[in-house]
Amino acid sequence: MKILVTGHLGYIGSVLTPMLLERGHAVTGLDSDIFRACTFVGALAYTPTIEKDIRDIEPGDIAGFDAIIHLAGLSNDPLGDYRPHLTEEINCNASVRLAQIAKAAGVKRFLYASSCSNYGAAGDSFLAEDASFNPVTPYGVSKANVERAVSPMADETFSPTFLRASTAYGLSPRIRFDLVVNNLTAWAYTTGLVYLKSDGSPWRPIVHVEDIALAYIAVLEADRDLVHNQAFNVGLTTENYQIREIAALVQAIVPGSRVEFALDAGPDKRCYRVDCSYIGRRLHGFKPQWTARRGIEQLYDTFQAASLTLEDFEGERFKRIAHVQKLIRDGELDGDLRRRPLLAMAV
Incomplete structure (x- = not known):
């Protein structure tokens, strides 16, 4: 298939793109x-x-593609909270516009990177795809609103699918250290502390980034009637953990580490458990390969090999919000997070 992957240079995209190429798909990226x-x-x-901002896509950019995998957007809560109007503009408005342009251009399939954060403050019950949305952050609100806007566009010529990924973790060329498993493992390796910024009580489903990529491939290659206008919780039902359980796993794997709570640690409003059985019943090609323990071991081994330091993952290079703020200070981005034209031409 001829596929456009938006955000192909991000955390998920840099893992998914080579997997698509290995399967013989013709991939173009937009980032x-x-x-x-x-x-x-x-x-x-x-x-x-x-190389283009998702807000600036034109019909000519997407003509001739069989499918779009739409990953691009502001991809964590601190970045989403930074300037909430930009989260709405980039994550929601630009995504809905992209779907509209894709439908008009004759793109048959539209795979959207939604999120289990749609469920937000949901408590201890397992949630299937028909559960109510209750997002508590601008990021979660944006994802839920895109689903609400794009789903009614579905018809015989345009087939959207919504992949609600659990909280991602695992190794990627463009790793995110803000994600809970990655973050706790990095803290443990660099400082000896499994450092919790909440009280550890909230539930969270987790899924390895490679398994997220496998879900996109399974949807892309499935018969249309299996995925048409469907939403899927992406992960394994057995991979729901309280944050303190993840911390205990990290402590068990990283030698000499111990759990420590931040002085201001309190409950996190984001608390949800998800039932991921539907995607497995519907798409027999989706077979998740990773567990939290294996993923933490992978991260620990890589951090050792790379000699990761605290400054690396808490500093301006790898911390998303800090990096964006640095680019603004340096004049490479404007206040709307657009790359300044003269500098964009110079790099």
Whole structure:
């Protein structure tokens, strides 16, 4: 298939793109690449790239594609909270506009990177795909609103699918250290402390980034009637943990580490458990490969090999919000997170 992957240079995209290429798909990427200085380990797969902000997509950019995998957006809560109007503009308005342009251009399939954060403050019950949305952050609100807007566009010519990923973790060339498993493992390796900024009580489903990529491939290659206008919780039902359980796993794997709570640690409003059985019943090609223990071991081994330091993952290079703020201070991005034209031409 001829596929456009937006955000192909991000945390998930840099894992998914080479997997698509290995399966023989023709992939074009679209990414403003504001995190180009943030590659951690490994190399990015080469693919034709449209370097453009998702807000600036034109019909000519997407004509001729069989499918769009839409990953691009502001991808964590601190970045989403930074300027909430930009989260709405980039994550919601630009995504809905992209779907509208794709439908008009004859793109048959539209795979959207939604999130289990749609469920937000939901308590201890297991949630299937028909559960109510209750997002508590601008990021979660944006994801829920895109689903509400794009789903009614579905018809015989345009087939959207919504992949509600559990909280991601695991190794990627463009790793995110703000994600709970990655973050706790990095703290443990660099300081000896499994450092919890909440009281550890909230529930959270987790899924390895490679398994998220496998879910996109399974949806992309499935018969249309299996995925048409469907939403899928992505992960394994057995991989729901309280944050303190993840911390205990990290402590058991990283030698000499111990759990410590921040002085202001309190409950986190984001608390949800998800039932991921539907995707497995519907798509027999989706077979998750990772567990939290294996993922933490992978991260620990990589952090050792890379000699990761606290400054690396808490500093301006790899911390998303800090990196964006640095680019603004340095004049490489404007206040709307657009790359300044003269500098964009110079790099």
